[in-house]
Amino acid sequence: MNAAAEAAVTATEVVLPGKVAPSGLRLAQRALPAPAAGQALVRVESTAVSFAESAMRRGRYYGQPSFPFVPGYDLVGIVEAVGPGVDHALVGRRVAALTKTGGWTTAALLTAADLVEVPDGIGPDEAETLIVNGLTAYQMLQRSAKVRAGQTVLVLGAAGGVGSVLVQLALDAGARVIGTANPRHHEALRALGVEPIDYGRPDLAARVRELAPAGVDAVFDHLGGASVTLSYRLLNRTGTLVSYSIAAKLDDTRPVLLDFLPLLAKLTFWNYLPSRKHASFYDVWAGAGKPDSAKREAFRARMRTDLTHVFDLLRDGRLTAKIAARFPLSEAAAAMELAESSGRTNLGKIILAP
Template sequence: MNAEITEPTPSAEELTEIVLPGKVEPEGLRIRRGTVPTPGPGQVLVRMEATGVSFAEQQMRRGKYYDQPAFPFVPGYDLVGTVRATGAGVDPQLTGARVAALVKTGGWASHVLVDAADAVPVPAGVEAAAAETLVLNGLTAWQMLHRKARVRAGGTVLVHGANGGVGTVLVQLARAAGIRVIGTASARHHDALRAQGVEPVDYRTEDVPARVRALAPGGVDAVFDHVGGPGVVDSWRLLAPGGTLVSYGSASTRDDEGSKQLPVLKLLGRVWLWNALPNRRRAYFYNVWAGRALAKNRFRSLLRADLAQVFDALRRGDLTPGIAARLPLTEAARAMRLAESGTVAGKVVLDGAVG
């Protein structure tokens, strides 16, 4: 069924969630109504105020995300909302607090159960939609720049997709740290990038490696590559001695048929090979969930610490929330179309006001 289901506006305390039933076009997303769940031991019930459309959901609807669950399921990688209720073993004073959470799936719902240990406080005065743009995207950008690449002031980096959700945050964090940024984007975004101090390169009309070499003859200190595919080899070759490649996606294979694991496995193979060779460069395949299964407490500690850094950067004015558009939760299909259009800068946010 490829028509979005429409129903009467639900009551304030009725559960509304968006279901991905299978490999469908955005219009195949379904709206499901139900009873608001009750938090179990160690859980909190969060009334979602803002969630968003990331590249992960775009891959999931194609059945292409590396470890997505079986269809049907509720997508939604991250969210910001207010704690409505607490389960056994959770401090009841959390009720009423605004929190952010990474959930990987389940965020596209009016009410979401979250492990209390995974709920990160959102500072007072930070609006929900603004915070939402910085949960997955901000955490990813911060950790890649400061924990993986560790580029210092005066260095030069190349950011592929500098106008995208992660790219927008990366650019701002790098500039705030005194780092020179070369960014790829289509021509329509170049003026906005120049205004942020970025040297733009048009990936559609220019020879990107040649242009980057002209701008940085000695190579760049880091490349942040979400594109993957054969082009990641150029990213590796553009590194200066001592430089770091951080690969964090395979956008170029989004519409390819076949195994959803193969593009990631190919990237992992390249990373392993490059790091095994005698050279002065490093490569990483970054995933925000890496290490959680083996060291859950450390993962949570870093999540809290790094998100706090991101929110502090927002409050200092180093970051401006990249809100491409705000739409009601029930317009998830339209939001997905917009996010996939390639015409927007920043993140498309789904509002907790379900409509």
Template sequence: MSITAVEIVLPGTVEPEELLTTRRELPPLRAGQALVRVEASGVSFAEQQMRRGKYYDQPAYPFVPGYDLVGTVLEVGSDADAALMGRRVAALTKVGGWASHVVLETADLVEVPADLAADEAETFVVNGITAWQMLHRYAKVRAGQTILVHGANGGVGSTLVQLARAAGVRVIGTASARNAEAVTALGAAPVDYRGDVPAQVRALAPAGVDAVFDHVGGPGIVDSFRLLAPGGTLVAYGSASTKDESGNSRLPVLRLFARLLLWNALPNNRHAHFYNIWSGLRRRTTFRTRLTEDLTAVFALAAQGVLHPQIAARFPLSQAAQALTLAESRTVTGKVVLVPDEQ
């Protein structure tokens, strides 16, 4: 099957309106590959950083952004399971998802439950894997514990809140005052991040919290660590506060990583981790197995109605620039999703 894909290209450190729309004939499928028609792709913080040249290990320009996607398998290569054809699948891609069609390894595809719409499922791919692994593989939360989620109205944050509540965990979530109602609706106690966050959290959890999930980094990471109760765990998974800093894009992450290592070396009965969704990729089989298990568990909760997709807005692929602009505005709850243009 010969397919010409429409792709959104990031040509360099440009403004959103300078994204390019191109067309490219996809190569023939090799063994173990699948041709997927993309039905939904997300606009995440990663793309916002890539636009600035600030994502830790982004490829050289130009490239097609798109960290994750959901779509339908149209064709499979030799040695691939023909039963995949016609099925809706999800994939974690890091780049390449902002396209009408993609070629992927079948081993990287995770089946989506039939009763989940493509745009709904999309909100749970990178966000769901990230939230599930941080909660259950890193912090190992238990029912009855209390956690703090920074950016509780965001894509990862809103998923973290819901997964934690499903596990019987009490959640305190930071957000702007205008998003307090949305955070409350998710099941968390809202805290205004523009105020004195440590004081507000201490008022709700005088003995400290059992885990903190922090994507902000910067100086505030010290407060996150100090808010931990004895035996508590800090999981850092970004450095959003430094996104506009000039200079080497790796330095903020390396400084954060060094600080976490230092805290772990001190006898303070608290733990600190840096979460990277791609850790363990060198052991590709184990990485794929874990990813499939975790995303399947998240999809199951969504299909049961335990998790609710937080879709901030939908944009056709041709309006990727507007979608990226909205995502960067920090005014939305949930995830901005790209969907196919109407035929």
């Protein structure tokens, strides 16, 4: 396709029509116009299923759009055309994008300034595993908790999409890593260098204290709810708790704010105690600001710097892409069912390949 696309492109996309089971997802086609000023048309090569989509189909992701909409938190693809004001050298390049929604499609019109180039030598599926997951893991580890070599960290859900990247980044930084996971994942985690604990054992806290009697330097908690209190108690005197989801409340039926606001209040309250511990909630979109604002430019620069660094670690072999399974886009329902299955046996991210 030429840089200045004249004809409309027809995209096949997965639509989430409302609060439905995965089987309620439907395929649709939509004509995309040529890129407008500042836009790029991206042919999607890889996208994925994340926790966000599972929350959104239940109407439990804070800030999600009104139904119906196209899910898909991130994507990797090739730039097919660009609009006025965008460097034509971008055409033909593989790029990554953090989208929040809209990624489950064969083609997308995106703001060119939001795109991050994927280094040569990295395939689309491998890059896809590290966009929201890698960015989240890296920023929590380095910008929130500031983990250093020699410290001990506890990662809840160490076999999940974010967890499987987080443990690798922590080990690469020289930290000791304790990770909770289903026992079926323990062998794979040990091979990475993680000290695994069965997430379902009733004496989990006691086991962590056996491994780290003085407490851990950081805990990364995706569960929310009562879990964060336990996580905070497992910190040492100067430790940091980073909460980044409320997965334990996924199936609640009450408004999500009724779970989210008490969590934020608890984390804030702990920071006012006469203690050197610290607690925070991580949001990958924090500080994004409004489009075309100075805050948005700073957010883009930070995202590009951090994601490029994570891609470089992958290219250099210091990080391994963990792909749990791969489905065609037309089988998004089956991919989501696997992602939400208690019997899931693979470690890493579930890829959708348009």
